[in-house]
Amino acid sequence: MADRLLIGDKELDSRLFTGTGKFANQNLIPETIKAARSQVVTMALRRVNFDSPQQNVINYIPEDCVLLPNTSGARTAEEAVRIARIAEAAGCGNWVKIEVVSDNKYLLPDNQETIKATEILAKEGFVVLPYVSPDLMVAKRLEEVGAAAVMPLGAPIGSNRGLKTKEMVRILIEEIELPIVVDAGIGKPSQAAEAMEMGADAVLVNTAIATAKDPVVMGDAFAAAVEAGRKAYLAGTGAVKKYASASSPLTGFLKEDQG
Amino acid sequence: MSFYQEYSQFNQLDFNSFFKEVNSADVERVLGKERLTKKDFLTLLSPAASNYLEEMAQQASKLTLQHFGRTMLLYLPLYLADYCVNQCLYCGFSVKNKFERSKLDLTEIEEEAKAIAEKGIKHLLILTGESRKHSPVSYLKESVLLLKEYFPCLSIEVYPLEVAEYQELIAAGVEGLTIYQEVYDQDIYEEVHPDGPKSDYLYRLDAPERGCQAGMRQVNIGALLGLGQWREEAFFAGLHAKYLQDKYLETEVNLSVPRLRPHLGNFQPNSIVGDSQLVQILLAYRLFLPRAGLNLSTRERAELRDNLLPLGITKISAESSTEVGGYAEPQEGTNQFDISDDRDVDEISKLLDNKGYQTVFKNWHRI
Numbered sequence: 001m002a003d004r005l006l007i008g009d010k011e012l013d014s015r016l017f018t019g020t021g022k023f024a025n026q027n028l029i030p031e032t033i034k035a036a037r038s039q040v041v042t043m044a045l046r047r048v049n050f051d052s053p054q055q056n057v058i059n060y061i062p063e064d065c066v067l068l069p070n071t072s073g074a075r076t077a078e079e080a081v082r083i084a085r086i087a088e089a090a091g092c093g094n095w096v097k098i099e100v101v102s103d104n105k106y107l108l109p110d111n112q113e114t115i116k117a118t119e120i121l122a123k124e125g126f127v128v129l130p131y132v133s134p135d136l137m138v139a140k141r142l143e144e145v146g147a148a149a150v151m152p153l154g155a156p157i158g159s160n161r162g163l164k165t166k167e168m169v170r171i172l173i174e175e176i177e178l179p180i181v182v183d184a185g186i187g188k189p190s191q192a193a194e195a196m197e198m199g200a201d202a203v204l205v206n207t208a209i210a211t212a213k214d215p216v217v218m219g220d221a222f223a224a225a226v227e228a229g230r231k232a233y234l235a236g237t238g239a240v241k242k243y244a245s246a247s248s249p250l251t252g253f254l255k256e257d258q259g
Numbered sequence: 260m261s262f263y264q265e266y267s268q269f270n271q272l273d274f275n276s277f278f279k280e281v282n283s284a285d286v287e288r289v290l291g292k293e294r295l296t297k298k299d300f301l302t303l304l305s306p307a308a309s310n311y312l313e314e315m316a317q318q319a320s321k322l323t324l325q326h327f328g329r330t331m332l333l334y335l336p337l338y339l340a341d342y343c344v345n346q347c348l349y350c351g352f353s354v355k356n357k358f359e360r361s362k363l364d365l366t367e368i369e370e371e372a373k374a375i376a377e378k379g380i381k382h383l384l385i386l387t388g389e390s391r392k393h394s395p396v397s398y399l400k401e402s403v404l405l406l407k408e409y410f411p412c413l414s415i416e417v418y419p420l421e422v423a424e425y426q427e428l429i430a431a432g433v434e435g436l437t438i439y440q441e442v443y444d445q446d447i448y449e450e451v452h453p454d455g456p457k458s459d460y461l462y463r464l465d466a467p468e469r470g471c472q473a474g475m476r477q478v479n480i481g482a483l484l485g486l487g488q489w490r491e492e493a494f495f496a497g498l499h500a501k502y503l504q505d506k507y508l509e510t511e512v513n514l515s516v517p518r519l520r521p522h523l524g525n526f527q528p529n530s531i532v533g534d535s536q537l538v539q540i541l542l543a544y545r546l547f548l549p550r551a552g553l554n555l556s557t558r559e560r561a562e563l564r565d566n567l568l569p570l571g572i573t574k575i576s577a578e579s580s581t582e583v584g585g586y587a588e589p590q591e592g593t594n595q596f597d598i599s600d601d602r603d604v605d606e607i608s609k610l611l612d613n614k615g616y617q618t619v620f621k622n623w624h625r626i
Contacts, residue, residue: 021328022328026617047621049381079626105550158326211325
């Protein structure tokens with residue numbers, strides 16, 4: 001059976017979501033997305049220049065990709081909701097990545113406002129992917145209010161620090177039914193593989209690909225890492241033993257008793 | 260609480276003895292750190308740090324790439340009026356300089372807007388001379404209501420306003436505020452602003468904070484380099500940016516590095532900021548405030564601007580006219596200062612492309 005990721009009404013073969021920010025030249029975007037074999041591509045609505053076909057980033061995203069407009073720049077739930085509606089009205093589809101960031105230093109998300117925006121937009125029929133700091137209760141609330149997936153950060157956006165929030169993300173993977181897409185902080189393919197190996201459903205990578213010396217080759221490298229990590233997860237990695245096999249067992253007498 | 264408390268506290272510092280004591284080991288220790296303290300920042304502005312510009316540049320370039328990517332935001336300034344009631348000794352618009360003043364009416368503003376929008380510009384900075392009488396808030400508001408039809412992002416650089424007035428302009432469509440203290444050294448400030456409303460040091464110092472309180476999305480501050488001792492001026496401007504960043508998380512804080520330019524009048528700078536000093540300031544800003552926007556105007560000559568780009572710059576202006584209007588029908592008027600880089604939007608955009616940067620015209624969608 002094909003291993004597909006289900007989000008909203010879409011079945012996806014690729015588990016690597018990519019972005020369109022930070023590229024030296026927008027002409028690099030189509031080839032990079034192709035090399036990354038990505039099917040979901042995020043772009044900040046605030047950057048979309050609808051007036052200029054040459055600058056409009058949407059024209060650089062392959063047509064068979066799902067557009068994932070994000071609400072970058074929103075400081076409150078209300079602003080995120082407005083941005084999502086503008087994106088839909090402008091023809092960007094009904095998927096939206098909620099980003100509510102009111103901290104300009106670390107760009108950490110405001111979980112409370114994100115829940116509010118998710119609830120409103122899910123009711124309106126959007127496929128909502130909220131970007132959050134990994135927190136179990138927040139993820140549960142997002143599940144209740146109709147999120148289509150949860151996107152916990154691995155580390156602050158653009159930090160390339162890797163899976164710093166690993167233990168918290170692990171709990172979300174264990175406890176939340178929705179797909180978990182690790183977003184932000186992944187700086188190297190090995191870190192993407194690490195997230196996939198532990199059971200994340202997908203990862204979103206932008207900075208590490210867009211700012212690489214060769215974004216196209218880096219896109220390919222990430223695709224390979226995500227595929228490898230996913231296969232390893234499905235294959236069942238060997239259990240890591242927390243204890244050594246004792247040479248003088250304390251429960252040996254039970255066998256003697258039984259035998 | 261105002262930044263003035265912090266200014267007063269650090270102003271007690273004996274800067275000369277501090278700088279004399281900083282040695283290479285101190286600079287190297289700072290360069291090995293991930294988060295810099297205020298003292299570390301001052302260390303990077305020291306004479307000892309001037310031997311480490313390459314190391315600082317490597318780090319600054321990397322940090323900027325990480326946080327802002329290979330992109331550069333392009334904007335244009337539009338002067339609406341040059342009436343001014345102040346007497347800044349260093350400025351061509353000073354009330355003491357006699358020339359024919361002008362102010363655009365709404366029809367003229369619309370002509371300028373069309374000419375600028377035609378170039379693909381989306382971020383516009385609107386400026387006036389400092390005169391409440393000639394350019395009242397009502398005039399600014401009418402201008403904004405008209406300009407917002409052409410530009411998704413508008414910033415203002417006008418005389419300091421009250422919180423409620425900033426709020427009124429935000430409601431009309433303003434997103435950003437630029438206001439330079441010009442000089443943080445209070446004694447020099449009072450000397451070069453002998454009269455007029457601008458002579459009120461504190462009212463100006465608190466203006467960026469009032470902008471944050473009003474809800475500006477971006478605030479851009481700076482010291483006019485050359486008016487005071489540059490190491491101290493850069494230090495205070497950096498501290499001011501940090502103060503705003505720490506206190507107003509929702510506002511994106513930016514710094515500019517304007518250097519005194521020739522203008523109408525004959526003011527001589529108190530401190531000469533050469534190219535390598537300018538570089539040291541930019542690099543120290545970037546290392547101290549990794550996420551702050553750094554803004555470079557057409558005051559600087561083309562060749563230098565090209566070389567400064569990878570050192571931390573995130574926003575630049577193009578083909579700026581510093582006379583009133585000047586885009587719809589360019590003419591020889593009176594400029595606030597002379598510009599050094601007169602390349603047009605297409606040329607700058609091509610240059611950025613050659614240098615490996617995507618020109619970002621639009622970074623906001625009015626909601």
